[in-house]
Amino acid sequence: MRVILPDSTELELPDGATGLEAAAAIGPKLAEQAVLVRSNGEVKDLRQPLDDGERIQILTTRDTADPDALAVLRHSSAHLLAEAVRRLYPGVKIAIGPPIDNGFYYDFDFPEPIVEDDLERIEEEIRRELSEGRAWERQEVAREEARRRFAEEDESYKVELVEAAEEPISFYTQGDFTDLCRGPHLQDSRPIKALKLTGLAGAYWRGDEKNPQLTRIYGTAFYSQGDLDQYLERVEEAKRRDHRRLGPQLDLFHFSTHSPGSPLWHPNGTVIWNELEQLRSRENGKRGYQEVRTPIIYDSDTFWTSGHFPKYEDLMFKLDVRGQEFAMKSMNCPGHMLLFGSRPRSYKELPLRFSEAAPLHRDELPGTLHGLLRVRIVTQDDAHIFCTEEQIQDEIASCVAQARYLYELFGLEASAELSTRPGNKIGTDEQWDMTEAALEEAIRLNEIPYTISPGEGAFYGPKIDLFMDDALGRKWQMGTIQLDSQMPSRFGLTYVGADNTEHELYVVHRALYGSFERFIGILIEHYAGDFPYWLAPVQVRVLPVQDDHRATAGEIVGKLKDAGVRAEVDERDETVGKRIREAELEKIPYVIVFGDRESEDSLAIRARGGTQSTQSLDDFVAGLLPPP
């Protein structure tokens, strides 16, 4: 048989040859450094036979940054971790141990709980394994045999996995440790040059909180110590961008234990909020949205009608109002439904787009709160578009386009997730075909990378969720665009068509920032606090050099303010160097130093970061960019 190499040359091999044999046929050094085979985007273990005509690429220990090469290294590292834990903690049960984005983990069921300090001795044990050296053997076994072996060892989680495992079922053995595993794995442990256990956490078996909680040990591994050092440095750098650190530091907001999960916005943070609010208002205005204001609290009947109580009751704050139960809204839909239903509606009014940025209160579980990214007061840039069936496609497309425009404005990169029909859907398959296709087309048209989550849509319609990463690479849902016919019918809403009869009404729920809180959190990390000029809380600071420059500096600030610039003077009795340093730490876009050498026709402008120029006041103001 023959296989095709990356440079398109063909390699003649005996039938059934493995990746390792292919590597050996090319050169002994390649065989020594090989870690896995990639063919058509899939990865294969070196010990598995190749197919005739297969296009293959052999990855080696020198492909240190290749995601597949790293994954295999980390997967093998996870097995070393399991081996170590099994030796150190008799009676432990092992669950699963996959590679993940920045490392790997393995889940265990310990007879006695372990603590963080235990990681050190486990890591030592792994180091010992590494110095002894380990090699991986692959073995394919019958399901019954696999089940028997794990049952004998009392590895109940593995028995469960065997039931669900796809054929062929394979085992990998290193040292005296054998694990059920699809592979691929390294040939031996020599390429693992750097390994570190990074954390300890609880994790539910199979991700279901009804299942027992296991102990997850996180780690990471690299082909070189330098790569590990670099990775740790990147993590440190990311921590410096953390909005929970920068927010209070830049005097944007803080959290108080008197209202957990609800930020208190300082003047600086409020400036940013208001700029975003105005942007929202301008953009919605251009697209035919109408601003509305609806109540924060409603009686319980409303939430039974809307369907929020059956599903979200335990995350809603409830109130006793003179013996009657009320609740604070966790979404704007009910108010907008009531507003729409205040009088009969004609097809001539549709589409009708109501927008409102009202605070929503959600009683999120304490353990889930996370700075601005997960809060109990959520201010969505919400809107509900009431429309006919024929208008759905255009309205969805327009929402996605607006989201894309918005994100590009900030240089943010989003990814989308399309959630399709669930098992308990209502409506016909033809309707779902139509609406799912409409949503997918809108995403594709706007060139947003996306994945499909089959069955994750609401029972009344499919949805698009838009995600972004924080500084540490964690994904957060931002915008959401959801199609719905259920809510209007729950509130008995229809419209009168040209034929003078009532018709089924559709509504598109959409938020594009997602929430102001989360969006600002992401922006802080995205810019690392260096906001673009139009968002910067203080845009220009003027520093008089000596006392007798204060008067003129004050006049310059006055003129800047008249021109709409957020300017202030820093006339504190500190050296110029100190005041510049502080302006830099506060990340103010422009500093103007004003002394004997300057005049209004010739100002010394220092841009954030240190570049200096000389400009007249008028030229400087003319060069400032207005908000988008």
Add this chain to the structure above:
RNA sequence: GCCGGGGUAGCUCAGCUGGCAGAGCAAGGCUCUUGUAAAGCCUAGGCCGCGGGUUCGAGUCCCGCCCCCGGCUCCA
């Protein structure tokens, strides 16, 4: 909510096996009249997260609670 780690001055942190609570920066005062990332001197600042317990004595040990951090679950 669950697993693990934390909470000491406005901020960053030290405080060994229980024995008078500390540093740097920030703040306030004074001196200096200042030129593109930190002038000098002085001063003040603490319910050691909250509540209970053990002890002659608790920041330190034990129990409960709150909040924060890393995850899980959940979610904009």
